[in-house]
Amino acid sequence: MNKVVLITGASSGIGKVTAEFLIQKGFKVYGTSRTPEKNDFSFDLIQLDVNSVESIQKTIQLILDKEGKIDILINNAGMGITGPIEETPTDKMRNVFETNFFGAIEMMKAVLPQMRKQRAGLIINVTSIAGYMGLPFRGIYCATKGALEIATEAIRMEVKEFGIRITNVAPGDFATNIAAGRYHTPVFKDSAYAVIYQKNLDLMDAHVDNGRDPKEMAEQIYTIIQKSNPKIHYKVGSFMQKFSIVLKRILPDNVYEKLIMKHYKL
Template sequence: MSKVVLITGGSSGIGKSVGEFLLQKGFIVYGTSRNPQNNPNHPFQLIALDVTNVETIQKAIDKVISNEGRIDVLVNNAGMGITGPIEETPTQEMRNVFETNFFGAIEVMKAVLPQMRQQKRGLIINVTSIAGYMGLPFRGIYSATKGALEIVTEAIRMEVKGFGIHITNVAPGDFATNIASGRYHTPVFENSPYKKTYQENLDLMNAHVDSGSDPLEMAKAIYKITQTSKPKVHYKVGNFMQKFSIVLKKILPDTIYEKLLMNHYKL
């Protein structure tokens, strides 16, 4: 029997690649978008859903259950980026990103868990980020949202395991997607003490995304997780140095690791 998968943020980038790949593997795929009408020729069905609006979350999940009778896999992929010196980034913009990346992901999990508990099975895959394993300069708030979701996943997976539900994290590195276009960018202010270093780091971030890996790698990794009966707590998908940076953080003294990051970001 084909598995039913719901992918938040399925209109582009990693979400779209995952949906297309799972479709090829025989899954029944539903994606979500705030404005599905903007993607009329999408390869799989898109449902309206805004992760910051609980009513739209429930409507989308109810629609999938009404159509298919179940939801086997949730890929919690919807998210947004934010850049800027923390001192100069509006606090409300920080809250907005937490609402999407952290609380939004939690709300979707809360909405799908009753159905999975009734089924006595289900898999939730939270898409986080390798950036969530460390505080990155000018991306500290983004790192914080993804790191927070990693920790919450560790907790909730223990809470629901007795119901036959598995929850895991997948942390991607830099992938060639359109995430940069959807970020909130704190402006580079002319009189800012961060003007030079922030602009250099913005250029570096955009270059990393432009030269990032093929999102198909994430699609293959997520498919592989759906095929295992005992998913791990954490998965990392990225190039060697991105994954190795997490290992280095574990084994190096904090100040030495900080120096490595500062050298990398030319600070």
């Protein structure tokens, strides 16, 4: 029987490419979107908003009614947010936490009872290399992904005895629709941050536009699926993006901060 995969945020970018990749590898794939009627897909695209527990429960039940099991959950749905923290509306910050952190947590809570019954299951949380550090004008996004990395470390230990494996995969910059779906705090003309924030926005957009092919993420996810004992953390990105995590571990904090500030022209 084919393995059943549920992947959130499969209407575009990393989620869509991963869903298409896994279909070709013979998996039964259910992708999700808040508005699944938008397009035609080579896999089942069903309605799910990770901010609604009711919508999550409905989707899980629909898959269980059809397939009787869920082998793999890929928690991929997510969104960005930019802005000087001082000027970013708090409700927008909460909204991104709801999607990137609580959304992924609610998804895990919803599939775990079934996976415990199966005494098997794999959950892959898509985080970000940006979750390993606080980056200027992206601090809230970094915090959502860093929080998910840490929560994954904990829940992974809690569910091990039930035969369930949980891991994180952190992308660097990938060419997707993420910049279009981000909440951008406006660059206020009279803001003390206007010049440097605008410069950083341009840098961020250039990084995503010149980002890597999402197929690399699909391949890494496929590799993880095949492992009997996946690691806690995986990173997929350029050498420098991955190395920046190593540098943070080994350099004194103030030296690392200087490097980041130089990189972002602060």
